[in-house]
Amino acid sequence: MLQGIRIVEIGQYIPSPYAALMLADLGAEVVKIEPPRGDPMRHIGVVSKDGASASYAAMNGGKRVVRVDLKDKNGQKAVQDLVEKADVLIESMRPGVLDRLGLGRDLLQRINPRLIHCAISGFGQNGPLRLRPGHDLNYMAAGGGLGLSGTLERPVMARPPVSDYASALQAALTISAALFQRSRTGRGAYIDISMAEVVLAWQAPLLSEALANSSVRRAEDADSGGLASYNIYRTSEGRYVTLGAEEPHFWERFCTAVERPEWIERGSEPAPQMSLIRDLADLFASRDAAHWDSLLAEGDCCFQIVLEPNEVLAFEQFAERKMIRRSDWGAVDVLYPAWIDGAPPEPREPFVELPEAALGTIWA
Structure with a gap:
């Protein structure tokens, strides 16, 4: 070009x-x-x-x-x-x-x-x-x-x-x-x-939000850790996984996959959802990352393990797209x-x- x-x-x-x-x-x-x-x-x-x-x-x-x-x-x-x-x-x-x-x-x-x-x-x-x-x-x-x-x-x-x-x-x-x-x-x-x-x-959206709501703080809004459905969790062996199930349909699929239907309604609680976040933290800490990857990666609920550098190099999607040489x-x-x-x-x-x-x- x-x-x-x-x-x-x-x-x-x-x-x-x-x-x-x-x-x-x-x-x-x-x-x-x-x-x-x-x-x-x-x-x-x-x-x-x-x-x-x-x-x-x-x-x-x-x-x-x-x-x-x-x-x-x-x-x-x-x-x-x-x-x-x-x-x-x-x-x-x-x-x-x-x-x-x-x-x-x-x-x-x-x-x-x-x-x-x-x-x-x-x-x-x-x-x-x-x-x-x-x-x-x-x-x-x-x-x-x-x-x-x-x-x-x-x-x-x-x-x-x-x-x-x-x-x-x-x-x-x-x-x-x-x-x-x-x-x-x-x-x-x-x-x-x-x-x-x-x-x-x-920062325009965040600054606009801060102007409208002066109480906005780190880790309390939807995109900085205030939602249970959009957060980072530690697994039993010390690895980390990400959940990005912000939308209600993704959240419902996640709750169904982990057999916690009672959490579906709790997904609409106001941020910061500290109690629900602790519940999810306990859940993810109960099993290793491989278990959650097997259960959720194909569950259409916005899940991804946090990859280490060597895993990024071997990630099949990037290989298929010929992005890394x-x-x-x-x-x-x-x-x-x-x-x-x-x-x-x-x-x-x-x-x-x-x-x-x-x-x-x-x-x-």
């Missing part, structure tokens, strides 16, 4: 790399610019013999990677020349950093008026917190993603980091829209994405999460690292 689109990526960790990865999966050519020591994600987790971690390899499949010292004038000029030939620039630097590195917004617009420049930052390019450093936990806290998530005792952090992936997807979506706009107008675009605001955008270079590739025109996602090639001298020949 994006064959022929050229993307320069300047960023690290997850937000800009994952945005570029999604666009590369759709056919775009991506050149990733890293500092001389490389993206710090190279060293997170198990590092393979080529010096890159499995996490880094999975996040950068199919890209050409060049290490450039952007504090050096020659390095700046080489990247300027590359951006001049690009369709898209994705970067996740703190506001103002690219200006200091010779790649400021005014210069980029002058050398390439058709460029779609997408800047991902923690709080956006303006406002009183524009320069405040942070990571996913901070942006989730500011945007409302933690306030109503977790247990009654405390918020609980998510894994993987929500704001990182959410802002990457927001970037890929908006870049795609900008490419469509450019096809009609010939003009590029400047996209300013705040990771905290992407989290905020996901174990690469030859030490990574697990979870491929583009969509079938297009009846075809599964294409496998990714490994990233290729090139010397800085190759920059001038990439799109010559």
